[in-house]
Amino acid sequence: MAEEKGHPFFAAFYGSFGRLGQGYLQGQVEKLLHGKKGRLLEVGAGPGFLFPLYGKRKDLQVTAVEPDPYMRRQAEGRARQFGVELLPGRAEELPFPDESFDYVLTSLVLCTVQEPKKAIREMARVLRPGGELLFLEHVRGEGWRGRGQDLLRPLWEKVAGGCQLNRPTQVWLQEEPLLQEIEWESLPAVWPVQPILLGKARRRAMA
Secondary structure: OOOOOOOHHHHHHHHHHHHHHHHHHHHHHHHHHOOOOEEEEEEOOOOOOOHHHHHOOOOEEEEEEOOOHHHHHHHHHHHHHHOOEEEOOEOOEOOOOOOOEEEEEEEOOOOOOOOHHHHHHHHHHOEEEEEEEEEEEEOOOOHHHHHHHHHHHHHHHHHOOOOOOOOOHHHHHHHOOOEEEEEEEEEOOOOOOOOEEEEEEEEOOOO
């Protein structure tokens, strides 16, 4: 698998200033993980901001993939400290067999991947039947907010490591045939990264 070129400047910025929202992010993801046990895959781990959360959970065996070598380098120390298996890997080509995990977590990732529909299919593929895709993602807003995101997207994409503000991610999740029982809540957020959806979807049991 070819390694991504990466975004060294954005990785350095996110690794430093992203810490400001680290506690909030962990708190929201902790809601998603409540009562969960088994094998968890985090897709797009970035610098490993969520790894301390996993260190508290002895009932979860966590694997994480991150394509950007600069982000992954920042995450390596946290992975060792908190017992996370960290691997290179793209969301669109997950290096795992079918039905490998009980849960897959994506947090502020589907805004950035090059092929989001393919990434969603891959996340569903590696889930066991009945397993859950857990997500925290920002999506395109409605009305003037959405139109503003459309206008701002080209500039934002350049300065934010490829992040696209106006993706209808919740629609793509609903369209994925391997997923069912999709539900979410909208979290407080500040435009232009608004709304942010916290939710889950269940892997369909195949006949």
